[in-house]
Amino acid sequence: MKMKLFQLKIIIMVFAALAAWTLPVYAAKVRIVTTLTDLADFAREIGKDHVDVHSLATGIEDTHGVPMKPSFVPILNRADLVILVGFDCEHAFLPALLEASKNPGIQVGHPGYVDCAKNIVPLDVPSTTDHSGGDVHPYGNPHYMLDPVLAKTAVGEICDALVAFDPKDQAEFVHNRDEYLARLDTKIAEWKEKMKPLKGLQFVSYHEHWPYFADRFGLRYVGTIELKPGIDPTPRHIEELILMMKADHVPVVVREPQFPEKVPKLIAEKTGATVITLPIMPGGASKTDTYVEMMDYIINAFQSGAKTR
Amino acid sequence: MKTFLPIWLCLVIAVATASAYAQKNEPPLDSLKRQIQILQQQMKELKDKTSAASMNANSPQEAVSTETVQKSIKKLEEEIQELSDKVSSVSEAQKQSRPNAFNPSIGVVGEVVTSYRTKGMAETGSDRPGGIDVNARSVELNVAASIDPFAKGYAVINAAADPVTGEASMGIEEAALQTTTLPWNLELKAGRFFGEFGRLGYIHDHELPFVNRPLVLDQYIGGESRSDGFQVNWLVPLPHYVSLTAGAGDGFGGDIPPSNPGDIRSFDKLTYWGRLSTYFDLSPDWQAELGASGLLNPATEDRGGVLVQPDGSTLTEKARRWAGADFSLKWVPLRNNQFQSLTWGSEVLYSDNDYRDSVSDALNPADATVGALGLYSYLTYKFSREWSAGFLFEWAENNQNAQDRTTKLSPYITWALSHWNQLRLQYTHTESNHVLGLASDDAVYMQWSWIIGSHSHGWQQR
Numbered sequence: 001m002k003m004k005l006f007q008l009k010i011i012i013m014v015f016a017a018l019a020a021w022t023l024p025v026y027a028a029k030v031r032i033v034t035t036l037t038d039l040a041d042f043a044r045e046i047g048k049d050h051v052d053v054h055s056l057a058t059g060i061e062d063t064h065g066v067p068m069k070p071s072f073v074p075i076l077n078r079a080d081l082v083i084l085v086g087f088d089c090e091h092a093f094l095p096a097l098l099e100a101s102k103n104p105g106i107q108v109g110h111p112g113y114v115d116c117a118k119n120i121v122p123l124d125v126p127s128t129t130d131h132s133g134g135d136v137h138p139y140g141n142p143h144y145m146l147d148p149v150l151a152k153t154a155v156g157e158i159c160d161a162l163v164a165f166d167p168k169d170q171a172e173f174v175h176n177r178d179e180y181l182a183r184l185d186t187k188i189a190e191w192k193e194k195m196k197p198l199k200g201l202q203f204v205s206y207h208e209h210w211p212y213f214a215d216r217f218g219l220r221y222v223g224t225i226e227l228k229p230g231i232d233p234t235p236r237h238i239e240e241l242i243l244m245m246k247a248d249h250v251p252v253v254v255r256e257p258q259f260p261e262k263v264p265k266l267i268a269e270k271t272g273a274t275v276i277t278l279p280i281m282p283g284g285a286s287k288t289d290t291y292v293e294m295m296d297y298i299i300n301a302f303q304s305g306a307k308t309r
Numbered sequence: 310m311k312t313f314l315p316i317w318l319c320l321v322i323a324v325a326t327a328s329a330y331a332q333k334n335e336p337p338l339d340s341l342k343r344q345i346q347i348l349q350q351q352m353k354e355l356k357d358k359t360s361a362a363s364m365n366a367n368s369p370q371e372a373v374s375t376e377t378v379q380k381s382i383k384k385l386e387e388e389i390q391e392l393s394d395k396v397s398s399v400s401e402a403q404k405q406s407r408p409n410a411f412n413p414s415i416g417v418v419g420e421v422v423t424s425y426r427t428k429g430m431a432e433t434g435s436d437r438p439g440g441i442d443v444n445a446r447s448v449e450l451n452v453a454a455s456i457d458p459f460a461k462g463y464a465v466i467n468a469a470a471d472p473v474t475g476e477a478s479m480g481i482e483e484a485a486l487q488t489t490t491l492p493w494n495l496e497l498k499a500g501r502f503f504g505e506f507g508r509l510g511y512i513h514d515h516e517l518p519f520v521n522r523p524l525v526l527d528q529y530i531g532g533e534s535r536s537d538g539f540q541v542n543w544l545v546p547l548p549h550y551v552s553l554t555a556g557a558g559d560g561f562g563g564d565i566p567p568s569n570p571g572d573i574r575s576f577d578k579l580t581y582w583g584r585l586s587t588y589f590d591l592s593p594d595w596q597a598e599l600g601a602s603g604l605l606n607p608a609t610e611d612r613g614g615v616l617v618q619p620d621g622s623t624l625t626e627k628a629r630r631w632a633g634a635d636f637s638l639k640w641v642p643l644r645n646n647q648f649q650s651l652t653w654g655s656e657v658l659y660s661d662n663d664y665r666d667s668v669s670d671a672l673n674p675a676d677a678t679v680g681a682l683g684l685y686s687y688l689t690y691k692f693s694r695e696w697s698a699g700f701l702f703e704w705a706e707n708n709q710n711a712q713d714r715t716t717k718l719s720p721y722i723t724w725a726l727s728h729w730n731q732l733r734l735q736y737t738h739t740e741s742n743h744v745l746g747l748a749s750d751d752a753v754y755m756q757w758s759w760i761i762g763s764h765s766h767g768w769q770q771r
Contacts, residue, residue: 069590073550074548099489102544134727149350232694
């Protein structure tokens, strides 16, 4: 009898340990998974203590190349909301992860699937989705988050999704959103002021990350080192890019840290341009933990890059 | 009124800027949408400015003017909103009237393997000739779409050249539905599909990291792990990734239908399989995945037909029991994984099949159980976006005669011009211990595979 009681105690303890292991994930907070770190920053700013936010990217990855880790699957399985950039930015990892997550609430078309691009009008929508254009994004360029004015739209989408999921905290979410947008507006004015002297500055980059940024700050984005999106440059393409940059006196080469240093450096040496290495999401460079810090970094880097000339 | 001159100017500039966007080569609707968005943004800025001006008005006249401007802005805002709604409805209508709106996504995968082998078919037991051989190994048509809100469907139709006649024959490689909304972390697959057994058993040939399917999978499973049946996958509800799969089907891998299906078939004629897999983040850049698989077919009588041995004897499979373990270790640097990565993958399979042996005594065939072991291990290093190289080691006992052993060594190099166009050069040295009279040989392969149309980055290809 004593032995049976002991066995029962052991079984109860094992179940209690299992429950304790799994319980924290069932806490009362809204469980949010974002694909990229900028969205995670926004979700934290709006949700504050009401949300538990996990970003699949740490910030140093390429926006299209976040590794599909099975450890993401249980996190997505328990998520209330999955927040993404959209325009197929995450096509290389998110659809498969969502399918593996077996969480019906966050699948495409469900309220837990928050596509921040749904009210953005894209740039560079291809007239054809033939792969002769490389790894084209059929809905247009997905890198609108580098335009802080368009990023405000993402802030709005996240707030709307939070309100829809957790209406009882609506007032707080809306207040947090407005407060954050006001801070962002102040920073946008500051960034615009800082970038004024660089109006018309021409630059090239490794990948097509910068059309929205260039439009916003009045820069001229004149080419990419990649032959086509996702396709490495050929020697002829590099040669043509160098000739164009020399002819047009393009002074800046932007290198995103996910891409090799060698070719941007070579192009800069041949053309006399300055290479600036810029993050494409928060965490992509030191002291860029938030969206505002990242944009500060980018604006300052452009200023220094232009001064070096 | 002077105060409001800059505001009116801004209004004019706003309209002009918006029009300038229209001059870009955007589709007309997108261009319109963009213009509207710009106008809305600029209108908001103007509104803020006029509000500020109204608060700072120094005289009643200025206040009245402010009010007039605000009214004009409000009217313009309403007009813009109306226009925006119209554009949206046209855009929606266009989408709805597309005749191909309900078509599934379609992709075609093609593969040509050119090889030179030092020994002929008779000496190697291969279904491909020795010397030079150009083999359009397969052309696959992939279609996939949601069936309804509860399931998706997909089909892979394969055309392959017959090794003897060269004629292409079409076949349904996979055609299955997969649920998407089952509760309790469950997913059900039904139809013809590749059953989840082992590590590379359910990967299509063109997605393998080397040219040929490892010998142990080719010989024990008979190719890809195809089955007609059902499979349930359960994501165990833990914070740690654990996946459990169980399936049952009629036939598995290279099985052919039974020549004598019988009047009434019992459940022991089906194949049952299962797989347990888990995963560990060793560091942000290092990943480890472990799996264990098992398969049972209690009565395989007639399945696979008569197995003719190289020495002329014949076997008939009676029962099939397999167990497998697999392991992969990957280095996937977060920052530049498109340019660098390392994968070490290994799999061991144990086959414990029962056979009826007609050789010892054709009139009184004896039953025998053959325990055989086989494994493969490969290491692939990606050193640029386009290039990777690796080495594959294989060793397998023949699962019909465990005394017959084969070792294969294959260095390979892959040039992926893009996701959709890939060339691979591989050398393979095959060493046989000649028990069944097969000869050792050397071969060089050049594989060229391509994809057109839709392609997806599936969970299994991670």
